[in-house]
Amino acid sequence: xxxxxxxxxxxxxxxxxxxxxxxxxxxxxxxxxxxxxxxxxxxxxxxxxxxxxxxxxxxxxxxxxxxxxxxxxxxxxxxxxxxxxxxxxxxxxxxxxxxxxxxxxxxxxxxxxxxxxxxxxxxxxxxxxxxxxxxxxxxxxxxxxxxxxxxxxxxxxxxxxxxxxxxxxxxxxxxxxxxxxxxxxxxxxxxxxxxxxxxxxxxxxxxxxxxxxxxxxxxxxxxxxxxxxxxxxxxxxxxxxxxxxxxxxxxxxxxxxxxxxxxxxxxxxxxxxxxxxxxxxxxxxx
Amino acid sequence: xxxxxxxxxxxxxxxxxxxxxxxxxxxxxxxxxxxxxxxxxxxxxxxxxxxxxxxxxxxxxxxxxxxxxxxxxxxxxxxxxxxxxxxxxxxxxxxxxxxxxxxxxxxxxxxxxxxxxxxxxxxxxxxxxxxxxxxxxxxxxxxxxxxxxxxxxxxxxxxxxxxxxxxxxxxxxxxxxxxxxxxxxxxxxxxxxxxxxxxxxxxxxxxxxxxxxxxxxxxxxxxxxxxxxxxxxxxxxxxxxxxxxxxxxxxxxxxxxxxxxxxxxxxxxxxxxxxxxxxxxxxxxxxxxxxxxxxxxxxxxxxxxxxxxxxxxxxxxxxxxxxxxxxxxxxxxxxxxxxxxxxxxxxxxxxxxxxxxxxxxxx
Numbered sequence: 001x002x003x004x005x006x007x008x009x010x011x012x013x014x015x016x017x018x019x020x021x022x023x024x025x026x027x028x029x030x031x032x033x034x035x036x037x038x039x040x041x042x043x044x045x046x047x048x049x050x051x052x053x054x055x056x057x058x059x060x061x062x063x064x065x066x067x068x069x070x071x072x073x074x075x076x077x078x079x080x081x082x083x084x085x086x087x088x089x090x091x092x093x094x095x096x097x098x099x100x101x102x103x104x105x106x107x108x109x110x111x112x113x114x115x116x117x118x119x120x121x122x123x124x125x126x127x128x129x130x131x132x133x134x135x136x137x138x139x140x141x142x143x144x145x146x147x148x149x150x151x152x153x154x155x156x157x158x159x160x161x162x163x164x165x166x167x168x169x170x171x172x173x174x175x176x177x178x179x180x181x182x183x184x185x186x187x188x189x190x191x192x193x194x195x196x197x198x199x200x201x202x203x204x205x206x207x208x209x210x211x212x213x214x215x216x217x218x219x220x221x222x223x224x225x226x227x228x229x230x231x232x233x234x235x236x237x238x239x240x241x242x243x244x245x246x247x248x249x250x251x252x253x254x255x256x257x258x259x260x261x262x263x264x265x266x267x268x269x270x271x272x273x274x275x276x277x278x279x280x281x282x283x284x285x286x
Numbered sequence: 287x288x289x290x291x292x293x294x295x296x297x298x299x300x301x302x303x304x305x306x307x308x309x310x311x312x313x314x315x316x317x318x319x320x321x322x323x324x325x326x327x328x329x330x331x332x333x334x335x336x337x338x339x340x341x342x343x344x345x346x347x348x349x350x351x352x353x354x355x356x357x358x359x360x361x362x363x364x365x366x367x368x369x370x371x372x373x374x375x376x377x378x379x380x381x382x383x384x385x386x387x388x389x390x391x392x393x394x395x396x397x398x399x400x401x402x403x404x405x406x407x408x409x410x411x412x413x414x415x416x417x418x419x420x421x422x423x424x425x426x427x428x429x430x431x432x433x434x435x436x437x438x439x440x441x442x443x444x445x446x447x448x449x450x451x452x453x454x455x456x457x458x459x460x461x462x463x464x465x466x467x468x469x470x471x472x473x474x475x476x477x478x479x480x481x482x483x484x485x486x487x488x489x490x491x492x493x494x495x496x497x498x499x500x501x502x503x504x505x506x507x508x509x510x511x512x513x514x515x516x517x518x519x520x521x522x523x524x525x526x527x528x529x530x531x532x533x534x535x536x537x538x539x540x541x542x543x544x545x546x547x548x549x550x551x552x553x554x555x556x557x558x559x560x561x562x563x564x565x566x567x568x569x570x571x572x573x574x575x576x577x578x579x580x581x582x583x584x585x586x587x588x589x590x591x592x593x594x595x596x597x598x599x600x601x602x603x604x605x606x607x608x609x610x611x612x613x614x615x616x617x618x619x620x621x622x623x624x625x626x627x628x629x630x631x632x633x634x635x636x637x638x639x640x641x642x643x644x645x646x647x648x649x
């Protein structure tokens with residue numbers, strides 16, 4: 001079995017008496033996108049800070065690309081890309097200057113940022129100061145910055161938070177492309193739909209502990225009902241019925257519903273990730 | 287080598303940010319122009335002649351034409367009434383004098399007969415007390431001599447014994463005294479600029495973006511220290527050149543300015559790490575600036591400082607500048623002051639690096 005790109009084993013971190021992350025374990029394979037889901041204050045960002053070397057775990061161990069974190073931090077960070085939730089750009093510098101500066105920090109000789117700027121649709125505004133960028137443009141520049149060194153592991157903290165649908169779509173496309181290239185991606189979000197669309201697996205985290213870790217499909221199958229919900233017009237009224245797929249005559253009932261001239265909609269009854277999270281955590285994501 | 291390149295990249299970025307920050311850049315240029323203008327506007331020589339007004343028939347005639355007294359730094363102006371002397375001392379008459387005497391007409395006779403008589407001494411409120419007592423002592427001496435007595439003191443063959451360099455006729459001018467204060471001010475302006483850059487890096491959290499690259503915390507701190515020191519040192523040297531202070535004891539002065547730049551860089555790191563916004567930086571910078579300014583003010587008005595001033599971090603800096611520029615002392619002569627300054631540099635830098643490291647860790 002191939003060595004995972006990231007392995008986290010029983011890590012813990014507390015800010016004084018407040019335990020932010022408690023005995024968290026998971027791993028991420030090469031080319032996999034792991035969605036890290038949880039409400040604000042659940043411990044997502046602290047876990048991310050430990051994985052990126054900004055905080056040292058107080059217990060447990062972590063390896064990234066087979067190297068010890070934080071022991072081999074410098075070597076790991078050379079192959080790591082991080083997109084923070086805060087837009088921590090140098091606002092007085094242009095988009096191009098921001099990327100060139102970080103290219104120098106990664107030791108990239110003759111780094112040319114134009115291709116990256118085209119990829120995030122900022123090429124036409126490359127010489128404008130980042131201070132003059134819109135929120136979406138700054139976020140795209142943040143994503144571009146995280147890709148400067150063609151990272152083998154990519155950490156993205158709420159990369160589409162508050163963005164318009166077009167910008168969100170563009171960033172999701174880039175994340176998928178990076179995973180296809182072979183990067184292990186850890187995506188921190190509280191957007192269940194985004195996690196569902198992008199992630200190969202999702203981890204639910206709440207109050208510093210991982211509650212569940214599986215593929216979205218498996219979680220939905222395990223926690224949803226095997227059935228379809230049918231809405232049909234009957235005279236002036238709208239009737240809603242649920243057909244159980246476990247019933248002996250389920251096929252006949254579905255065929256009859258489809259043949260009904262009053263049929264309006266027919267949907268599967270699988271649970272959403274949000275429903276499942278609430279089932280585990282007893283609370284929603286907000 | 288990679289670390290050197292990374293440090294270089296951060297220093298270049300900081301320099302770019304500094305030149306683009308219109309406020310700090312403008313303050314630096316304006317400060318430089320302003321300080322140079324002030325310096326050259328101040329008088330570069332000292333008028334050592336004291337003008338004394340006298341009323342009294344016998345002494346007025348005797349003193350009025352004394353050229354010897356004038357050559358020793360005193361010019362006597364004769365007035366025809368006590369009121370005229372008083373007005374001249376008060377600055378209300380046509381002629382102005384620093385102090386005045388009014389001898390009664392029967393002064394010589396009364397003094398010779400051993401009778402009590404009164405001499406009025408007029409001085410302004412700002413005359414140093416030492417000079418006041420000298421003047422009254424002089425009147426007593428004249429009365430003593432008029433009574434026919436010899437002074438019970440045997441003077442040495444030499445007229446006076448000078449301890450140290452005789453500055454008579456070569457006093458340090460207000461302009462020269464102002465130099466250290468201006469150097470201190472320009473260094474403090476750069477403290478403020480560095481603090482602003484550090485604070486903005488913390489506030490915008492760009493520091494965390496830098497620290498998840500291969501850049502180590504020690505490299506980041508080194509880059510900030512190099513930039514702050516270069517900024518302060520270059521400004522101080524430029525000012526020293528423009529006000530003509532770099533001509534004598536050049537090496538000693540350059541070393542002094544370099545240590546001074548290190549001192550203010552350490553303070554800038556503390557202010558930048560501690561101040562959350564512009565007002566915070568202003569607060570911390572002023573907190574350092576006010577006590578540190580005391581030795582510079584003391585240099586402007588020699589003899590006014592109490593002994594405790596020597597424990598202030600800027601004392602070594604100011605004293606070394608004064609001694610190299612006003613008294614042409616060599617590097618060896620100012621070593622004790624450089625040692626004091628160096629020790630304070632270590633303290634300030636230690637505090638600055640500690641504050642910045644602690645701040646970054648809590649982001």
